[in-house]
Amino acid sequence: MDFAHSARTVDYLARVTDFMRTEIDPIEPEYHRALAAADDPWTVLPVITDLKKKARDAGLWNLFLPDVEYGGAGLSNVEYAPLAERMGRSFIAPEIFNCNAPDTGNSEVLVKYGTDAQRDKWLKPLLDGEIRSAFCMTEPEVASSDATNMAATATMDGDHVVLNGRKWFSTGIGHPNCAFTIFMGVTDPSAHKYQQHSMVLVPLDSPGVKVERMLPVFGRHDEPYGHGEVSFTDVRLPADAVLAGPGRGFEIAQGRLGPGRIHHCMRLIGLAENALELACQRATARTAFGKPLANLGGNRERIAKARIAIDQARLFVLSTAWKLDTQGLAGARSEVSAIKAAVPPMALDVIDMAIQLHGGAGMTDDFPLAAAYAGARALRLADGPDEVHLGLVARAELGRYA
Template sequence: MATPLLGQVPPSHRFDAQALLSYLQSVVPGFPPPPATIQVSQFGHGQSNPTFLLEIGHDGKRSYYVLRKKPPGKLLQSAHAIEREYQVLAALDAKTDVPVPKVYCMCNDESIIGTPFYVMEYMQGRIFTDPGLSDLSPEDRSAVYRATAKTLASIHTADVDAIGLSKYGRRENYCQRQVDRWAKQYLASTGEGKPDPDPAMLRLISWLKNHIPEEDSKPGSRTGLVHGDFRIDNLVFHPTEIRVIAVLDWELSTLGNQMSDVAYSCMPYYINNRESPGPAFYGFDGGAPAGVPPQEAYLTDYCVAAKVPWPAETWNFYVGLSLFRLAAISAGVYLRYLQGNASGGKGSDLAGEFALYLTKTALKVAEEKSALPPAPLHLSDASGMDLRGFAPSPTVERLMKKLVRFMEVYIYPNEAKFNSHAFSDQRWTVHPLEAELQNKAKAEGLWNLWIPADSAALASKVLAVEEIKSQSANNKDWLLGASLSNLEYAHLCEIMGRSMFAPQVFNCSAPDTGNMEVLLRYGSPQQQRKWLKPLLEGTIRSGFAMTEPDVASSDATNISSSIIREGSTYVVNGRKWWTSGAMDPRCKVLIVMGKSDLNAALHKQQSMILVEMDAPGVRIVRPLTVFGYDDAPHGHAEIVFENVRVPADNLLLGEGCGFEIAQGRLGPGRLHHCMRLVGAAERGIDLMRNRALERVAFKKPLAYHGAFTSLLAECRLKIEQAKLLVLNAANQLDLHGNVTARGAIAMAKVAAPRMALKVLDAAIQTHGAAGVSSDFALAHLWASARTLRIADGPDEVHLQTLAKLELKRARL
């Protein structure tokens, strides 16, 4: 496979290729078996861990793999940690939309090829080693930089807690540790028997230590996964499209302050190749060529995609840190060159001069008043979001119009039919009209709108959606929704909340949305194939069994149901109630929470497991009613589990992970309820206005009685207040994830049902006797809203969370 980046393996990096071939045949599934042949060449780009292309021949066919290993010889402490590269690649490939190659194996046995190594997928594409992109048109240059900014944002918005990287590094004091680490490694590259330390570098180290941003010690919107060496030449682009298909070289990745990544990706704007003795891939030749966006435009694309604030106040530091770190690395490369261990060889002799140039450049940036202008007009300094604030984007506005029309044409006119069916002898069957409307929703692209953008990308991977599309006679573009943020979905969810029957028509109803989220983020590939795909398609439904009648379930540590391992199965025993969805004839699986180890720490005793509805020992005791409504055919069941044997493969994530899964599930789920409650209140105030204008009492319409006008104004005030809380919580969830947003979610969870009850009560009062009947939607909406002061955590629990956060602020 010809590529200008490949060459012969130098003597210092050669290894036993046949030993490697035998090892890979024994450990990598699907690897070409004997008598396969192997040919090894080395990528010459970069000066880090040696990287090789493995060309495997078998039966006249060729397959390609990439091997990455530690360099030979004595290494600086903590450098070249390829084990961490393997860990982060495996996590990102499995559970995010970050484009990375698939990894096949990690080998720490130095007897195979002399050093630890890992093997990954070979990504056939283009690598641009010139940041000026001289071979591209100006239009393509612009597109490459936009794709680069969005790819970096995708890394920074990855939920490290959800993908198993929560312990990949310390998030706070990242810049402090970076300055200390690279200062130490720089000093280790100088001194007795080595090059002398540069006085300017010592001055730069002192400046950096004295200018570390205050935000570095407070994890927040800028903290998360850090690539550590993010630049264009570490990206693989599609062979013909301007699209990133792989991010390479994760050696320096960790958790920490992500703005350091952003500044490092901007190095070409500060390094002038006409003055620099370093590699051309670090800078522009006298300035950015036509088409390459100015730094401010590139940063704007990143800030919008990552939803973070404009970094003007601290930009000098981050650029200085990036140049300093690169200088320290270059000094290490130069030392390895002197010792004969540089991985690439070419240009290593100039690395010492390059370190001096970088240091001089960093000090110049440090002395500037501000390396960045104020935020562009279309960015907000406070949030990094578009000045439209919480208003819907043009894409969401189009979806809102379609959704409103769908509700007006298909949902509201059929509510009476659904309601009559729910009170008939056939109420535990599905009304045939529901399937018909679901097909219309799919056709109009209004299906699975709840799926966040990161989850949609994740689902594409785990379900091979492109393959599903190509093999199906029916186009399934509808399967993964519109890839919206939580904030964007809030506007649509509100519209659905105006009818009790709407969410299920769009496959956006609880508990299925929460259960699908659980399977997406925590399910095994086997569990996803069996349950997630039919749930996404709407061919089955599910239930969530957590609440118990005999304990105060608002404290989930009280849950007494048991999930005990016996050989290759788990045995489930217990009694659950308010298992919504279990009465539905389409319900095929339950997610059950119970205790698996009474001797573990309090919040590690619980596990979650998938239990099939028809498993022996699962017995529905009765349907429960909510203020007289049994919500057929969906229903809320009381269920007994008597020695239910479940395959061990049905356990979610692992024993003791029940609370972790519950928190990941309940954050977005709680907020969906709040979004729908705003819609319920909007429906109430609409009906209230219309009724008051139509009805005459004491010789004038109700709308013109003073008592009504005050009541109407108060209702609007309450709706707007609650809506802003809900939108803010959705925005916080998008920016920071469940943990940081828990206070905003708790406020919305308390305020939204209280508000909805007040507004719906006022609407009922305006309707008089008709308001409490089933002739209008108000009574059913009110009953549902009242339960949500209890469901997913009662008000008292959320108020306690808010109080704890307030007290914590007092101690800071």
Template sequence: MDFSPSPRAAALTEAVRAFVRDEIAPVERQLHERAAEMRRQHGGSALWHAPDEVRDLQRKARERGLWNLFLPADHGGLSNLDYAPVAEATGWSALAPFVLNCNAPDSGNAEVLLRYGSPAQRERWLEPLLDGRIRSAFAMTEPAVASSDATNMQLTAVIEGDEVVLNGRKWWTTGIGHPDCAVLIVMGLSHPDAPRHARHSMVLVPRDAPGVKVERMLDTMGFFDEPFGHGEVSFTDVRVPVSEIVAGPGRAFEIAQGRLGPGRVHHAMRMIGLAERALHLACERGLSRTAFGRPLVELGGNRERIADARIAIDSARLLILHAAWKLDRYGPAGAVSEVSAIKVAAPTVAQQVVDFAMQIHGGAGLSSDFPLAEAWTAARAVRLADGPDEVHKSTVARRELAKHGAGR
């Protein structure tokens, strides 16, 4: 197997790295400080508004051909293997995916519409999403049930004639905080008597539909994840046309599996980019600061920790590239174990490396003067998002045990 990127992918990866380094990184701190000031003024849950600097960065990204790079190969984009190093490059900055229009959940929602949406759905929602004129949200997790088992979802999406009526509550609805959010993909129980994995449907719900209410914005360990945020959203007798069901009633799990495989590669490689930046900051700090008459890198086993971080990052990257290669070669069904493995490995490695970087920065590592506290929180959150570690380990173990006859 060959993990080498195509010439196009290699050129795009270098272009993204340069753009993140030269254009995005210099304004990161300023924008985060502005968002923090908005929170202080508005009680901690104010909607984020994209300032002129971000709009300007998005314009530059489009001019340089660095826009919508997440699009799959069968729609004029990149293979999973080719996009993986691009995703890593965007992981260097929390702002980069938004600037390049490849952020979650919009990229995953766009892939859903590309693969499963009707022509009318793609015209209404996909085209403006890819153009950056609107943003979207994904509503799946619920506060009243164990959402690690998606069959537990209880929000109802009842078909009544030519309408779907939604009632229930979701939370951790990513993207709902953005002022340009125009549509939600909502997973709802539509056929309770059907087989277990055919009971739910995915429905496109306009953000301004009567009965849709953002009850509150949720912080992630103190961070509100601007510019998108996560919200608790209630749906009270929300009515949309049946034509807004994606792919057809009862197909939510099929859609979710098609969506999550490539999305997990994107998440995992962004975690590698995040870990690389943390290690970079740790090395810079360790070489520039002294304690007890010696550079920090010479104290307390820090050289070994740097080596451990490099080994862990490179190992996780290879694991992800292998999963991406299998996705391209065999499709989602042929890479189930590998995709689950990277979902566990990548954020765990990132969290460990960021934790080391925070330690070597001392008190500064806990502050907003460096991106480390936010990076640690992001890595910790990803260990729950799109399925907790335990679910993915169970998947890997089940596949491994099946090789020895278990479950036959």
């Protein structure tokens, strides 16, 4: 592959970087303070709405989506990856550019598997930034690392589908503009294990849908997005709410995860870059025992190893993105799992090093490191824990010798 950025990436990266430097970075600390002080933090502050309009007017909108006909920028995974990294340095930039998960994955699902009617109802307002969405797959009562354990049901009943079950860690469900979720459940338990499940588009105001609680992650609720526990009790919807037809849930899930993992990993690399930058600033500006922190306790080696680890991870993800672009998920399946297993631990190590250099301050909200650590740790489990991905990589590797 050619590691040089395309002309389109160079252009977009310069524009995204400039927008973040001039519009987002100056207001983000105050934004977080204002949200924390709000009577109801599950709200969209006016500054976010204003910045979204500015980003859209600047042509920095839906950059993740390769499909130009739906309003995307036409970028490949390799071209978009550096933009995701730059956005990953901020907690609010992905929404401002309309590139935040799980909306990105849900949009890609609707583009690839949705009907015209489903796209008109859900995709258009999602890509216009008018609504947000969630994804309901993980369950509290079973080991969700093995999706075949799923207990929730999506039962076909004539011209309807009936949903029952309980989901949790449904990211985005707390957003005040969240209008729908994609629910995955068992439709035919007698079918092949990868043809038993269906995905269903569920309006959040459907009778029988209840957000039971918002889940704290390391004491943080990640307002206004959040991770919720949601119950579905005899939720009856028209059969045309099923995506691509009954039994295709696993197929859709696999098609959804390839680009999504590229996005996750590149945002994490941006998060790690920001942590390293803060670490270096701290290490050179603070002194202890008569020396800069950088010259104490092996900190130079820690900083050097962080730089090496970040650059290794970036090249690995870009290589995987190139393979996904040129060979599809079938040709990049092992690499997509490998980066998901490799990048979150790398980011955690870098962020932890930065926290250590900041001392007690690193654990407070005076710096973004504690929130970054919580987010990176959660991503080691999101879209499958390390063990699942390492098992897939091992199977592919050992398969060469079968």
